[in-house]
Amino acid sequence: MAIKQLTVFVPNRKGTIVAVTDILAKNNINMRALSIAETEDFGILRLIVNDETAAEKVLEENGYLIKVVDVVGVKIGDEPGKLTAALDVLDKADINVEYLYAFMARTEKHAYVVLRVEENDKAEEALTNAGFKLITEADVNKL
Numbered sequence: 001m002a003i004k005q006l007t008v009f010v011p012n013r014k015g016t017i018v019a020v021t022d023i024l025a026k027n028n029i030n031m032r033a034l035s036i037a038e039t040e041d042f043g044i045l046r047l048i049v050n051d052e053t054a055a056e057k058v059l060e061e062n063g064y065l066i067k068v069v070d071v072v073g074v075k076i077g078d079e080p081g082k083l084t085a086a087l088d089v090l091d092k093a094d095i096n097v098e099y100l101y102a103f104m105a106r107t108e109k110h111a112y113v114v115l116r117v118e119e120n121d122k123a124e125e126a127l128t129n130a131g132f133k134l135i136t137e138a139d140v141n142k143l
Contacts, residue, residue, distance in 0.1 A: 001124055001134055002070035002120045003048060003072070003136070004070065004071075005046055005048055005068070005114065005116075006048075006056060006067075006068060007045070007046050007047075007067040008045040008046075008047065008065070009064070010044075010045055010064065011043070012040065012041055012043045016043065017043070017045065020045060020064065023059060023062055024047075027055075030049060031049055032050060032103065032140050032143050033048040033101060033102070033103040033114055034046065034048070035099075035101035035114075037099075046114075048073075048103065050141055050143075052068065052137075070120050071116050071117075071120070072115045072116075072120050072123050072124055072134065073103065073112060073113070073114055073115075073134060073139070074113050074133070074134055075132065075135055076132065085130075086127060086130075086132055089126050089130040093122060093123070093126035095117050095118060095119060095122055095123045097115055097116070097117055098117065098118070099116050100115045100116070101114050102114075103135070112135055
């Protein structure tokens with residue numbers, strides 16, 4: 001049930017992010033979520049897109065180094081404490097969260113969160129058993 005995330009390594013200089021987003025736009029690939037982390041010399045752009053296979057192909061064709069990673073997507077209520085509740089489930093299941101970021105969604109009642117954890121299957125089971133709804137690739141494609 002994991003979602004495919006593209007991790008794109010880019011030089012940390014002016015214009016590199018717009019170059020990536022331009023390639024995606026010109027190939028009719030829609031970004032659903034993104035996160036950027038940077039160091040002095042390079043950046044790590046994490047993307048959830050509507051067509052991971054096409055995005056990977058066109059970015060590689062344009063010389064970008066890409067890694068595809070499985071992540072967990074979880075739907076949480078859009079109110080104080082709901083993210084904490086989801087993270088608490090993982091903590092109690094002894095699952096380390098490596099990073100997370102918010103997901104763009106067309107709803108006012110829920111937020112979507114992308115989680116990179118050590119064990120996707122274990123995290124998905126713990127969250128589902130606690131009553132959280134997981135996000136699938138099909139859900140991403142509907143946004």
